[in-house]
Amino acid sequence: xxxxxxxxxxxxxxxxxxxxxxxxxxACAGPLVSLPPVGSRVVYFPQGHSEQVAxxxxxxxxxxxPNYPNLPPQLICQLHxxxxxxxxxxxxxxxxxxxxxxxxxxxxxxxxxxxxCKTLTASDTSTHGGFSVPRRAAEKxxxxxxxxxxxxxxxxxxxxxxxxEWKFRHIFRGQPKRHLLTTGWSVFVSAKRLVAxxxxxxxxxxxxxxxxxxxxxxxPQTVMPSSVLSSDSxxxxxxxxxxxxxxxxxxxxxxxxxxxxxxxxxxPLAKYVKAVYHTRVSVGMRxxxxxxxxxxxxxxxxxxxxxxxxxxxxxxxxxxxxSVKVGWDExxxxxxxxxxxxxxxxxxTTFPMYSSPFPLRLKRPWPSGLPSFHGMKDGDMxxxxxxxxLQGGVGDQGIQSLNFQGYGxxxxxQPRLDASIPGLQPxxxxxxxx
Amino acid sequence: xxxxxxxxxxxxxxxxxxxxxxxxxxACAGPLVSLPPVGSRVVYFPQGHSEQVAxxxxxxxxxxxPNYPNLPPQLICQLHxxxxxxxxxxxxxxxxxxxxxxxxxxxxxxxxxxxxCKTLTASDTSTHGGFSVPRRAAEKxxxxxxxxxxxxxxxxxxxxxxxxEWKFRHIFRGQPKRHLLTTGWSVFVSAKRLVAxxxxxxxxxxxxxxxxxxxxxxxPQTVMPSSVLSSDSxxxxxxxxxxxxxxxxxxxxxxxxxxxxxxxxxxPLAKYVKAVYHTRVSVGMRxxxxxxxxxxxxxxxxxxxxxxxxxxxxxxxxxxxxSVKVGWDExxxxxxxxxxxxxxxxxxTTFPMYSSPFPLRLKRPWPSGLPSFHGMKDGDMxxxxxxxxLQGGVGDQGIQSLNFQGYGxxxxxQPRLDASIPGLQPxxxxxxxx
DNA sequence: ATGTTGGCTAGAAGCCGACAA
DNA sequence: TTGTCGGCTTCTAGCCAACAT
Numbered sequence: 001x002x003x004x005x006x007x008x009x010x011x012x013x014x015x016x017x018x019x020x021x022x023x024x025x026x027a028c029a030g031p032l033v034s035l036p037p038v039g040s041r042v043v044y045f046p047q048g049h050s051e052q053v054a055x056x057x058x059x060x061x062x063x064x065x066p067n068y069p070n071l072p073p074q075l076i077c078q079l080h081x082x083x084x085x086x087x088x089x090x091x092x093x094x095x096x097x098x099x100x101x102x103x104x105x106x107x108x109x110x111x112x113x114x115x116x117c118k119t120l121t122a123s124d125t126s127t128h129g130g131f132s133v134p135r136r137a138a139e140k141x142x143x144x145x146x147x148x149x150x151x152x153x154x155x156x157x158x159x160x161x162x163x164x165e166w167k168f169r170h171i172f173r174g175q176p177k178r179h180l181l182t183t184g185w186s187v188f189v190s191a192k193r194l195v196a197x198x199x200x201x202x203x204x205x206x207x208x209x210x211x212x213x214x215x216x217x218x219x220p221q222t223v224m225p226s227s228v229l230s231s232d233s234x235x236x237x238x239x240x241x242x243x244x245x246x247x248x249x250x251x252x253x254x255x256x257x258x259x260x261x262x263x264x265x266x267x268p269l270a271k272y273v274k275a276v277y278h279t280r281v282s283v284g285m286r287x288x289x290x291x292x293x294x295x296x297x298x299x300x301x302x303x304x305x306x307x308x309x310x311x312x313x314x315x316x317x318x319x320x321x322x323s324v325k326v327g328w329d330e331x332x333x334x335x336x337x338x339x340x341x342x343x344x345x346x347x348x349t350t351f352p353m354y355s356s357p358f359p360l361r362l363k364r365p366w367p368s369g370l371p372s373f374h375g376m377k378d379g380d381m382x383x384x385x386x387x388x389x390l391q392g393g394v395g396d397q398g399i400q401s402l403n404f405q406g407y408g409x410x411x412x413x414q415p416r417l418d419a420s421i422p423g424l425q426p427x428x429x430x431x432x433x434x
Numbered sequence: 435x436x437x438x439x440x441x442x443x444x445x446x447x448x449x450x451x452x453x454x455x456x457x458x459x460x461a462c463a464g465p466l467v468s469l470p471p472v473g474s475r476v477v478y479f480p481q482g483h484s485e486q487v488a489x490x491x492x493x494x495x496x497x498x499x500p501n502y503p504n505l506p507p508q509l510i511c512q513l514h515x516x517x518x519x520x521x522x523x524x525x526x527x528x529x530x531x532x533x534x535x536x537x538x539x540x541x542x543x544x545x546x547x548x549x550x551c552k553t554l555t556a557s558d559t560s561t562h563g564g565f566s567v568p569r570r571a572a573e574k575x576x577x578x579x580x581x582x583x584x585x586x587x588x589x590x591x592x593x594x595x596x597x598x599e600w601k602f603r604h605i606f607r608g609q610p611k612r613h614l615l616t617t618g619w620s621v622f623v624s625a626k627r628l629v630a631x632x633x634x635x636x637x638x639x640x641x642x643x644x645x646x647x648x649x650x651x652x653x654p655q656t657v658m659p660s661s662v663l664s665s666d667s668x669x670x671x672x673x674x675x676x677x678x679x680x681x682x683x684x685x686x687x688x689x690x691x692x693x694x695x696x697x698x699x700x701x702p703l704a705k706y707v708k709a710v711y712h713t714r715v716s717v718g719m720r721x722x723x724x725x726x727x728x729x730x731x732x733x734x735x736x737x738x739x740x741x742x743x744x745x746x747x748x749x750x751x752x753x754x755x756x757s758v759k760v761g762w763d764e765x766x767x768x769x770x771x772x773x774x775x776x777x778x779x780x781x782x783t784t785f786p787m788y789s790s791p792f793p794l795r796l797k798r799p800w801p802s803g804l805p806s807f808h809g810m811k812d813g814d815m816x817x818x819x820x821x822x823x824l825q826g827g828v829g830d831q832g833i834q835s836l837n838f839q840g841y842g843x844x845x846x847x848q849p850r851l852d853a854s855i856p857g858l859q860p861x862x863x864x865x866x867x868x
Numbered sequence: 869a870t871g872t873t874g875g876c877t878a879g880a881a882g883c884c885g886a887c888a889a
Numbered sequence: 890t891t892g893t894c895g896g897c898t899t900c901t902a903g904c905c906a907a908c909a910t
Contacts, residue, residue: 053662053663056662057662064684064685064686066674066678066682121891121892121893122892122893123891123892123893123894124892126893127880127881127882128881128882128883128893128894129881129882129883129884129893129894130882130883132891132892134890134891135890135891136890171883173883173884173885174884174885174886174891175885175886175887176890176891178890178891180883182882182883183882183883185882186881186882228487228490228491228662228668228689229487229663229668229671229672229689230675230686230687230688230689232675232686232687233668233671233672233674233675233686233687233688234662234663234667234668234671235671236670236671236674236675236678237663237667237668237669237670237671237672237674237675238663238667238671239674240500240667240670240671240673240674241664241666241667241670241671244500244670248500250498251498252498252664252666252667253664253666253667254664254667255662255663255664555870555871555872556871556872557870557871557872557873558871560872561901561902561903562872562873562902562903562904563872563873563902563903563904563905564903564904566869566870566871568869568870569869569870570869605904607904607905607906608870608905608906608907609906609907609908610869610870612869612870614904616903616904616905617903617904619903620902620903
């Protein structure tokens with residue numbers, strides 16, 4: 001049975017695309033994922049992109065992949081376009097599809113307020129019964145039941161990322177009383193191929209619509225590399241694409257999977273500049289860092305900086321990518337990564353190095369007469385435009401992806417710095433010296 | 435339920451791999467697919483590889499993909515290794531996996547003799563009943579039933595590519611009498627996610643084992659490009675990988691999907707040389723070409739050569755890839771491709787150009803002292819070794835793939851030709867002149 | 869010769885409160 | 890508060906021959 005797709009579909013340039021629900025998209029992506037506004041400048045890290053491919057193909061980058069000496073570890077780009085993507089897995093012969101939604105300009109990552117997220121138990125996914133709704137969640141997110149009825153029950157209609165409708169019987173019964181989704185639930189579970197450990201997300205939005213997203217548990221070997229291209233060619237492909245775009249100042253496209261990638265590798269330029277040039281970090285310094293919890297909220301973990309050095313001095317010398325070695329306070333933090341990037345952490349004691357926002361002497365001032373970006377003065381540090389354009393998306397297929405398209409920067413666009421920043425090791429910002 | 439894997443598993447270098455049944459692999463790949471022997475020399479066409487990626491991602495090669503001027507349209511390589519691949523799709527949470535089998539050296543493509551292939555009907559795949567076995571097929575392939583029983587019935591045990599066991603109740607009943615697979619059939623259908631239009635393949639081999647393969651109907655958008663890498667980066671990746679391997683004479687890996695790719699793009703060198711240099715073709719010439727039928731046998735279609743020119747003069751000038759424009763005799767041949775490669779066709783009247791096997795003058799003779807290949811004399815045309823190494827496989831996941839690994843050729847290894855071949859347009863073999 | 873359908877039946881799916889944790 | 894289980898009911902999966910092509 002193919003579920004009907006109705007409602008707020010939208011024609012895009014490709015004609016047959018259907019749009020994704022942006023609110024639900026953000027909810028599925030998680031509270032820590034934010035989309036840079038279209039038109040803004042960002043920093044792209046091929047190194048991080050490479051990590052995503054390695055994670056997706058379960059294969060590390062091989063030794064005989066060529067180096068791209070002209071490809072700097074960080075490319076300053078301008079976001080051109082950004083679309084949300086999601087695979088759709090129907091229960092019948094229809095194959096996976098891509099759905100696109102042009103992201104609204106400058107949409108902040110507003111997490112919905114009226115929502116809940118539950119990790120499915122064995123009972124939730126078994127054929128024996130329905131879905132047990134946490135009491136507080138049901139009372140907050142679902143429409144109120146008429147408790148004078150016996151038992152109180154109603155029909156819920158929820159819409160997924162593709163605007164498909166799912167109907168559930170919501171009933172309040174049992175001893176002790178509890179909220180359950182019965183009829184319709186198993187259809188949803190089998191259609192989405194959910195298993196214990198996956199999560200579902202119910203959102204009650206401002207338009208009084210019920211939205212329903214899923215987040216699959218991260219399972220190994222998400223993608224089958226052998227079906228399309230060798231993982232080596234994929235690695236080479238992303239590097240060559242970036243290098244070519246940088247050399248020719250042409251547009252290119254990348255995909256970012258928020259929930260599959262180890263780290264975000266497209267960072268707003270302002271955030272990057274602030275972290276790298278306006279923050280003094282040193283070994284021994286204490287810091288906080290945000291993480292997402294099971295229940296889709298955020299919490300802070302504390303740690304100490306134990307070192308600052310290149311993650312891969314051979315392949316990616318002078319990179320800011322994960323250049324900070326850290327130790328975590330909590331013993332349960334064993335699975336947290338031992339290396340982070342400067343813009344991911346929040347140093348507990350910051351020493352503003354200079355009063356001026358851009359104190360660094362630039363040996364070769366950048367061309368002026370170009371649009372400045374937020375908080376940055378022309379002449380101090382401006383950037384030739386256009387640099388890069390992005391285009392992104394996220395899915396409910398467990399793989400949630402952002403698609404970035406951009407114009408590359410030419411090498412000379414990398415700011416050239418001679419001043420040294422106390423607290424930072426020299427090799428950390430030599431990358432900026434082309 | 436995870437099906438038990440027993441029997442002739444085999445440890446490979448990676449430890450946990452299980453081997454595929456090579457006989458079944460060839461049967462699934464089809465009668466026209468043959469594997470070049472390991473160690474032999476082959477010609478690799480990046481252009482054809484590019485077509486496979488385009489078909490897999492449903493996206494044509496974009497305009498702003500860079501050219502690789504140093505990458506010739508055909509690379510002479512030596513097959514290093516070849517493994518068979520298959521995705522396995524289990525019915526539970528386990529994800530797809532890769533299974534590998536080192537291909538036996540020089541294994542010819544021996545199609546099994548005792549087999550049948552049936553395209554599944556709506557009834558075959560519905561939950562309402564079992565599988566209707568064509569009478570001749572059952573009598574030829576299945577063990578004989580005891581027809582004195584009422585009704586005659588037996589249990590069949592078949593093994594798939596991964597050596598998983600499938601049990602079926604085979605019964606001969608109904609009015610009129612017919613062969614049916616009942617109990618166990620639906621489990622197989624749902625586990626493999628078969629739908630009407632897909633095909634199953636039963637083989638009775640020399641060891642009196644029943645083998646069971648599947649071939650999914652070619653469905654559009656087999657692969658989700660957005661999950662991993664943009665299709666642009668994939669295209670760039672395969673080109674850059676080949677170019678890099680050619681420039682550094684290093685090893686590289688490619689995947690070939692016999693049933694997903696429009697054409698074979700790794701051709702035995704002898705076959706290529708014979709077709710390109712020992713066969714005179716011209717406009718108006720009649721030819722035959724082999725195609726696979728519904729029932730997995732081969733038949734010949736006839737046609738006439740209508741032109742000889744580059745398929746893509748801009749991106750791939752002087753390429754032999756699909757350089758022959760053809761018209762087909764049968765009006766039902768509308769879906770057959772209008773362009774083929776020389777080695778795919780069998781000209782009806784051949785004029786041997788010279789009595790010597792390699793009559794072409796080579797401006798720069800190739801280094802000698804290297805292994806010659808079949809039918810070729812050292813000194814006439816020899817090839818520096820090692821050139822390329824391949825490694826391949828095929829799956830039952832609908833996507834059937836060969837994985838080739840090889841060492842690239844350095845540009846000077848391309849034979850340099852000055853002689854012109856009557857009947858071929860000059861630009862066709864200028865490619866060989868680097 | 870074989871695809872589809874109606875009838876029948878066995879077994880799984882699915883609704884319920886009991887009973888922990 | 891909520892995960893799992895035994896008991897019971899409902900419905901579909903699945904076996905059969907009839908019928909059609």
